[in-house]
Amino acid sequence: MSRQAHGLRAWLLQRFTAAYIALYILVTGVWFLWQPLHSHAQWQAWLAAPLPNLATALFIVTLLIHAWVGVRDVIMDYVRHTGVRVSLMALVALVLGGTGLWSLRVVFSVVGQ
Amino acid sequence: MRFSIYRYNPDTDGKPWMQDFDLPESEVRPGMMLLDALLLLKAQDDTLSFRRSCQEGVCGSDAMNINGRNGLACITPLKELRQPVTLRPLPGMPVVRDLIVDLEPFYQQYRAARPWLINEDPEPEVERLQSPAERERLDGLYECILCACCSTSCPSFWWNPDKFLGPAALLQSWRFLADSRDQATDERLDALDGPFKLFRCHTIMNCVEVCPKGLNPTRAIGHIKELMLKRSL
Numbered sequence: 486m487s488r489q490a491h492g493l494r495a496w497l498l499q500r501f502t503a504a505y506i507a508l509y510i511l512v513t514g515v516w517f518l519w520q521p522l523h524s525h526a527q528w529q530a531w532l533a534a535p536l537p538n539l540a541t542a543l544f545i546v547t548l549l550i551h552a553w554v555g556v557r558d559v560i561m562d563y564v565r566h567t568g569v570r571v572s573l574m575a576l577v578a579l580v581l582g583g584t585g586l587w588s589l590r591v592v593f594s595v596v597g598q
Numbered sequence: 599m600r601f602s603i604y605r606y607n608p609d610t611d612g613k614p615w616m617q618d619f620d621l622p623e624s625e626v627r628p629g630m631m632l633l634d635a636l637l638l639l640k641a642q643d644d645t646l647s648f649r650r651s652c653q654e655g656v657c658g659s660d661a662m663n664i665n666g667r668n669g670l671a672c673i674t675p676l677k678e679l680r681q682p683v684t685l686r687p688l689p690g691m692p693v694v695r696d697l698i699v700d701l702e703p704f705y706q707q708y709r710a711a712r713p714w715l716i717n718e719d720p721e722p723e724v725e726r727l728q729s730p731a732e733r734e735r736l737d738g739l740y741e742c743i744l745c746a747c748c749s750t751s752c753p754s755f756w757w758n759p760d761k762f763l764g765p766a767a768l769l770q771s772w773r774f775l776a777d778s779r780d781q782a783t784d785e786r787l788d789a790l791d792g793p794f795k796l797f798r799c800h801t802i803m804n805c806v807e808v809c810p811k812g813l814n815p816t817r818a819i820g821h822i823k824e825l826m827l828k829r830s831l
Contacts, residue, residue, distance in 0.1 A: 491791070491792055491793055492791060492792050492793045492794075492795075492796060492797030493791070493797070493823070493826050493827065493830060495793065495797065496797055496823065497827070558800070561758075561793060561794070561798075562753075562754065562757045562758070562798065563757060565757075
């Protein structure tokens, strides 16, 4: 493919991540209704199992990508000044990136405990 | 009937203002359209300015914001309007005078869509033929009258009229992408690439809501995205 599909790529990413986010919320929602967790230890045990751990890590990544595309869209729509736009995007990237790293650290820290 | 109409003459007014008009009930006839009322109001005050031409919803000249919704005055029944009928120029466009706007930003984007057939084959002696099915694909696309009701009701077009093509121009993009006789699919898709020209559409669908011809630019934009995706795989 010859074209640089920047618009198309963001649009597709938003849709694919939305599908995974919806699936994760639905599956975990039903799961917790069926088998409620009542204590911190139970939560840790649930999250330490490989499948929930990987699924949750993937959920965090997709959520951050989805948020990035959405917030980037809002900034592109409303902020006309290039300097302000780039600064805002950098700030959002920093906050989302930091949040992501911290969340993933929490999720992976329960493995093997 | 009471009217509140946006007035602005850049030569004499410091800023826009709303003028109240009153149309006696004796002058309101059954089946009267808003444009008929505007013509009567202009008889009261001949400085009131608006565009109109065919008076039957074909030329698209008298597009304006009617009680907060874009539409054509000539096909808007007067009786259905809440009073006072508030009339403003199409939103987001520079005002030339009163209800007349400068549509140049709109036409610029229309030109950017290259709304003509691109076919490098030698010109045939008769017309370039299409099957009935191929012709049918153009239904709902070619009927656009370029009144600008859709693009000027689109928030994405308000914010980026210089970068986002807007629903009217994108409807025409799809009209030629969908045309079996057109050979410039790749060039057209390349021209629409990037985050602004096509992808500022967030499926708000104000365009579909206001189109006086009942067309669906949002669906056309969806088809362009689909085609772009197919071509990129």
